[in-house]
Amino acid sequence: MKVRTEAKREAIIEAAATLFQESGYEGASMNELAKRLRGSKATLYGYFPSKEELFSAVVRSFATDHLAEATQELPATVKDKAELKAALLHFAEQILLVLTNDTKAIAINRMVIAEAGRSDVGELFHQSGPDECIAALTRLLQKSMSLGLLQRGDAGVSARQLLALITAETNARMYQRHTTPIALPAIRRMCKRAVEMFLAGSAPQKDAG
Template sequence: MKVRSEARRSAIIATAAELFKEAGYERASMNELAKRLGGSKATLYNYFSSKEELLVAVVQAYATGHLAEAMTSLTTEQQNEDLKTVLLRFGESMLVVLTNDGEALSIYRMIIAEASHSDVGMLFYRSGPSQCIEALAKLLAQAMTRGEIADADPQLRALQFLSLLTAETELRLYQRQPQPLERHQIRQLVNNAVEMFMAGALVGIVK
C-alpha cells in the first residue's frame, strides 16, 4: 500500500508540474489535474491539502531539491577545509542543476511569470532559496569569527555570493533552448564567482 501511495504521489506531482507549466499556477485547477490523472479531487486532497501545498511539492521536486544536496556541504563539519574550498563545492553542486536541468529551468520560468500577480513567488522562495541563504549566512558568519573574511552582515554576504554564482548563467533564462554546459565549464563559472567573492570579502582583513 505504501509503495502504491508513493507512486501515486509522484504521479500527482509530475502531472501537476506539466499543468503548471502549460497553464500557469493561477489558471491551473485541481479539477483539471484530477481529470488528467483519471481520479477525483477528493483523492488529490488526500495527498495535498491545497494547491499551494502541491506547488511547494512540485518546486521541491523539480526546482529546489538540488539545494538540499548543495547545503550538505554547508551544514556538515568539513575538517581541514577552508571557506574557499567549501564554496567551490557548494557552487558546483548548485550550478550543475541550474545549468543542465531543463525541468528546473521550466519551473523557475513559470514562477517568475506568476510572481507579479500571485503569492507563488514567495511560496517558491520559502520552499528552498530562503533556507539556502540562511545556511550560507551561517557558514560565512563562522568564517568571519575565524578571521577568514572581514566582518560584515552574513546574510548580505550570502546574497552577494549567490548573485555572483548565477551572474554568468542568467542569460539562460531568456534563451529558448540553452545548451547544457560541460563540467569543466561549470567549474570555471564557479571559480570565477568564488574568486571575485573572496577578493571582496577579504577587504578589511589586517595582514
C-alpha cells in the first residue's frame, strides 16, 4: 500500500498550477499531469478524486490562501469606529499585498477570468476562498450595523462593495502583460482611500429633525 505524503501532495499542486496556467482549466488533463510528474493517474486520483478538487486545491494554495488568512484575522465584533477602521485597513492590506505582488496568484486569477465563460471554473474559484471571505466580512459589517457604527442595510452587499473599493485601483493589472510590484507604502495609501470612502458612504444617517 502506497503511503500518501504532504510533500507529494504539494508537488502535484505545484505541477497542476503550471499546467492550468498553460492549458486552461478545460485544456488541462490528468493524463498530461501524470506524464509531467512521471507517475500514474491512479496516484493522482489517490490524492485528488477529481480535476475539480485538484483545481480547488491549486486555487487555495496559490490564489486564495491570503483570503483565508485575512478572514481568520477579522474580529467577530469591534467596540467603536476606530477599531472597525483598523480592522478593515488590515484586511485590505493583506488582500492587496497578494493581488499586486504575488505572480502565481495573479496568474491563477487571470486563468479563472479567461475560463469563466466556458466552464464552472469561476464557481469553483469562489467556493475555494472568496465566498468564505465575503461571509466573514458580512458578519462583521452586520454586527457593526447593529452597534450603530454603520448605516443599516444589506451587509452582504456592503461587503462586496468594500471588496470592490479595495481592488478598484489595481484591477487593471489583471489585464496588463507586464506589471511591476507595488511598494507597501503605496498599497497602504490605496487601502486608506478605499476604507475611508467605504466608511464615509456607510456612516449612520442622523435622524431627521
